[in-house]
Amino acid sequence: MPSITARTRRGATVRTVAAGTAAAGGAALGWRVVRAFGGTPSGARLERVRRSPHYADGRFHNALPSVMKTTPRLVAEWFFGTTPRRPTAPVPVDSLTPDALAVASDDLRLTWLGHATVLIELEGRRFLTDPVLLDDHAGPGPLGMRRFFPAPVAPAALPPLDAVLVTHDHYDHLGESTVRALAALGRTPRWVAPLGVGARLESWGVPPDAITELDWWEETAVAGVRLVCTPARHFSGRALGDRDRTLWGGFAVAGARRRLYVAGDSGLTPEFVEVGARLGPFDATLIEIGAYGQGWPDIHLGPEQAVAAHQAARGGLMLPVHWATFNLALHGWTEPAERVIVAAERAGVPLALPRPGQAVDVAAPPPVARWWPALPWQTAEEAPIVSSGMPAGG
DSSP: OOOHHHHHHHHHHHHHHHHHHHHHHHHHHHHHHHHHHOOOOOHHHHHHHHHSTTEETTEEOOSSOOOOOOOHHHHHHHHHOOSOOSOSSOOOOOOOOTTTTSSOOSSEEEEEOSTTOEEEEETTEEEEESOOSSOOEESSTTOSEEOSSOOSSOGGGSOOOSEEEOOOOOTTTOOHHHHHHHHHHTOOOOEEEETTTHHHHHHTTOOGGGEEEEOTTOEEEETTEEEEEEOOSOOOOSSTTOTTSSOOOEEEEEOSSOEEEEOOSOOOOTHHHHHHHHHOOEEEEEEEOSSOOTTOTTTOOOHHHHHHHHHHTTEEEEEEESOSSSOOSSSOTTHHHHHHHHHHHHHTOOBOOOOTTOEEETTSOOOOOOOSOOOOOOOTTTSOOOOTTOOTTO
16 A cells, blocks of 8 residues: 555645646746737837837827726626627628639629628739638737637638738737738738838748838739728737837728728728828728727727718728627627618618628628627617717718
8 A cells, every 4th residue: 555655745746747737838828928919110110110200209199189998887897797798609600612712803892701801802803901810819819809700711711812901900900820820821922011010920920021011191002903001090009018009000992993991990080081082982991880889989980980981981882890700898799780780771871791701792782681689789879989089070
């Protein structure tokens, strides 16, 4: 029979091994989190950032200041609220195969892949916005809010892309795992992003000579398509201490016949009017409608102001994005769609609300069909989202 001493030694060994395993696991998790932060601007990239007219005192600034407020009521609602903020049943997803994506539309076709990730086919060219496909959480590594459904397509199943367009570096718009996978495939010759974001991309394997960084109103051409970086009212950052060290924005995507506006994340701003005047009209817009809140009305539009922004930019078909993928606010997960339907009908704005993975031909969009469940939601009158600092009537 084993002695008490022997049993104690074996128990100590087990505890030591367990402690070592836990430490190794903690170190691995820490490395995954740090790696997901990505690089920060330095050298020539930082010098270019500093020359931007929108950069001062070590960070970028909105043209119209933004206000964010956190109250005890909002904190209590986040932790103890009963609003249905996540699906309780599987979300219907149209899975995409390489065969279905083999031939790019020679007109304008948009395939929503979840949140702000959209496959754009414009006059035979392909672009991908805000790549988040393999990343299951809107946060570093395994942290943050979990995705509601698997992406309709994996990076390896995508056809060759002419460019990836990144509006800003937040986790729900720029997925480290997705970027690494696309970079390893080597089928994306160009990555276009606002100033400073290239440091993130380069640290995850994107070749430096494949990255084009733009300030607001600067432009480049990819495969004959004009890409203009447009202003937005938002913020940036991925780690403690790096807020607003990189720029945020949107894109005007202009071919020979078709034009698309990718608005990026934004509060309401007069710059939407300027975008429409300088670069519109647009055949379609991709405008965010989710993750809004009364504590942060200057950084996300909300459905009603999204319709107003669409009109200000002189948009045709409105295809809302940035909803039904991550739990990032206090509203119900279906509420953005319900409210944008009401707002678009009142304004006479044509609307498309596809399922994840469903392609929308802008020339012949499908009618709006509710693929989400009927759940309680608050109307614009019950919970208005009104950005500050806007001129009367703006």
